[in-house]
Amino acid sequence: xxxxxxxxxxxxxxxxxxxxxxxxxxxxxxxxxxxxxxxxxxxxxxxxxxxxxxxxxxxxxxxxxxxxxxxxxxxxxxxxxxxxxxxxxxxxxxxxxxxxxxxxxxxxxxxxxxxxxxxxxxxxxxxxxxxxxxxxxxxxxxxxxxxxxxxxxxxxxxxxxxxxxxxxxxxxxxxxxxxxxxxxxxxxxxxxxxxxxxxxxxxxxxxxxxxxxxxxxxxxxxxxxxxxxxxxxxxxxxxxxxxxxxxxxxxxxxxxxxxxxxxxxxxxxxxxxxxxxxxxxxx
Amino acid sequence: xxxxxxxxxxxxxxxxxxxxxxxxxxxxxxxxxxxxxxxxxxxxxxxxxxxxxxxxxxxxxxxxxxxxxxxxxxxxxxxxxxxxxxxxxxxxxxxxxxxxxxxxxxxxxxxxxxxxxxxxxxxxxxxxxxxxxxxxxxxxxxxxxxxxxxxxxxxxxxxxxxxxxxxxxxxxxxxxxxxxxxxxxxxxxxxxxxxxxxxxxxxxxxxxxxxxxxxxxxxxxxxxxxxxxxxxxxxxxxxxxxxxxxxxx
Numbered sequence: 001x002x003x004x005x006x007x008x009x010x011x012x013x014x015x016x017x018x019x020x021x022x023x024x025x026x027x028x029x030x031x032x033x034x035x036x037x038x039x040x041x042x043x044x045x046x047x048x049x050x051x052x053x054x055x056x057x058x059x060x061x062x063x064x065x066x067x068x069x070x071x072x073x074x075x076x077x078x079x080x081x082x083x084x085x086x087x088x089x090x091x092x093x094x095x096x097x098x099x100x101x102x103x104x105x106x107x108x109x110x111x112x113x114x115x116x117x118x119x120x121x122x123x124x125x126x127x128x129x130x131x132x133x134x135x136x137x138x139x140x141x142x143x144x145x146x147x148x149x150x151x152x153x154x155x156x157x158x159x160x161x162x163x164x165x166x167x168x169x170x171x172x173x174x175x176x177x178x179x180x181x182x183x184x185x186x187x188x189x190x191x192x193x194x195x196x197x198x199x200x201x202x203x204x205x206x207x208x209x210x211x212x213x214x215x216x217x218x219x220x221x222x223x224x225x226x227x228x229x230x231x232x233x234x235x236x237x238x239x240x241x242x243x244x245x246x247x248x249x250x251x252x253x254x255x256x257x258x259x260x261x262x263x264x265x266x267x268x269x270x271x272x273x274x275x276x277x278x279x280x281x282x283x
Numbered sequence: 284x285x286x287x288x289x290x291x292x293x294x295x296x297x298x299x300x301x302x303x304x305x306x307x308x309x310x311x312x313x314x315x316x317x318x319x320x321x322x323x324x325x326x327x328x329x330x331x332x333x334x335x336x337x338x339x340x341x342x343x344x345x346x347x348x349x350x351x352x353x354x355x356x357x358x359x360x361x362x363x364x365x366x367x368x369x370x371x372x373x374x375x376x377x378x379x380x381x382x383x384x385x386x387x388x389x390x391x392x393x394x395x396x397x398x399x400x401x402x403x404x405x406x407x408x409x410x411x412x413x414x415x416x417x418x419x420x421x422x423x424x425x426x427x428x429x430x431x432x433x434x435x436x437x438x439x440x441x442x443x444x445x446x447x448x449x450x451x452x453x454x455x456x457x458x459x460x461x462x463x464x465x466x467x468x469x470x471x472x473x474x475x476x477x478x479x480x481x482x483x484x485x486x487x488x489x490x491x492x493x494x495x496x497x498x499x500x501x502x503x504x505x506x507x508x509x510x511x512x513x514x515x516x517x518x519x520x521x522x523x524x525x526x527x528x529x530x531x532x
Binding site: 177178180181182183184185186187188191195196199200203 | 332335337360361363364366367368370372374375376377378379387388391392393436437440
């Protein structure tokens with residue numbers, strides 16, 4: 001193998017690129033610092049700042065209530081994990097029902113479509129109220145009346161509609177020739193879906209799917225309106241003691257810290273698939 | 284001559300108002316090769332897709348081994364397993380390894396145990412000269428190798444009839460030969476096949492019967508010498524003339 005050493009021209013190019021990178025980094029750092037200093041000065045010069053600082057940023061108090069918040073967080077995590085499994089399962093079934101062909105399946109396709117249309121349009125808060133107060137109101141024997149379970153039902157109903165659409169987009173993005181190839185080998189419609197179309201579809205929609213789960217993670221906080229003693233309701237109770245809002249700030253920080261690993265994981269999965277939407281690249 | 288393995292009578296297929304196959308007749312004897320030629324849109328691909336029941340025909344009869352496979356009461360998945368098809372675009376399953384591509388149908392359609400199916404698949408990959416690539420993903424292979432895997436995937440079902448739909452049209456000229464050689468070997472082993480192709484030299488070498496499709500029917504058919512050497516219909520002469528101009532005859 002012949003030895004290669006960069007030509008003078010290449011040296012000059014590399015040097016130019018290094019200079020340009022250094023200058024860009026310097027400008028970006030300087031402008032960021034200027035912005036935050038200015039923002040801090042503006043906020044601190046407002047007349048209400050001392051009171052706001054006392055109420056929202058009393059981190060001594062915040063540190064005291066943190067253990068209680070973290071214990072309550074376990075409820076949110078449980079809700080999230082249980083909902084996620086159920087959502088994945090039901091969404092895949094709904095997406096599959098919508099791919100069934102032939103007039104015999106029209107009622108099933110119609111119902112699946114109607115369900116998705118309705119629950120994608122309904123605000124989660126309303127679904128929580130209707131399920132949380134309406135379902136027990138029926139006094140149906142055997143119907144759940146624990147706010148924990150009712151909250152999960154509402155989350156699953158709403159998110160399944162979204163995730164089913166994500167799956168359907170993935171299924172439709174698999175080229176029809178893949179299905180033709182599977183059928184030509186003698187696989188049934190169901191088998192071609194299960195062994196050929198779904199595996200490819202799921203891989204393609206993994207980044208948007210994980211994005212929906214980041215969103216679900218935050219929305220678990222909404223079940224607090226049904227009286228589930230989760231992190232948000234705990235923060236609310238803490239606030240009621242001395243009317244300081246620092247518990248909300250702490251809860252917010254906990255959620256941010258909780259979602260960052262999932263967001264980085266989403267980026268990583270996307271990058272591994274050559275999808276650079278979230279990180280950007282040379283072009 | 285015994286009854287043909289494949290017999291098509293009065294086949295019709297339309298997409299909306301455009302009639303692609305119109306009263307088409309075709310006979311294919313066992314252990315012979317029939318080559319379909321004709322311009323794009325003449326119905327070659329549609330005919331092959333109908334023979335594999337990937338399309339529902341609008342009228343006519345397709346008999347395979349004396350059984351009318353266009354009857355809605357036949358079990359389509361069993362019939363499809365008896366008829367192998369190889370596509371222009373390979374259509375390998377990108378999420379499966381080469382070995383799993385080949386072993387999928389035996390395992391799921393024929394219920395062969397995993398070990399046995401993988402042994403059979405390995406043997407078939409060996410047959411097409413790709414035993415070393417069993418663990419690779421389809422996108423790690425060249426076009427010619429992918430197409431040979433697609434052929435192995437169809438052959439492992441032990442089909443009575445093989446259909447080839449312009450299988451070399453998407454390949455670099457250098458890779459065409461390896462695929463055509465393989466098809467030639469299958470022919471010599473006695474496989475019955477219907478081949479849609481623009482490779483006229485190959486057609487001349489391999490075909491017992493050449494059919495020129497035009498306007499959704501077989502306009503002219505005969506031996507390669509007849510159709511290429513002394514075409515009867517004006518339309519066939521035109522088509523072959525153009526192919527000759529393009530330097531492909």
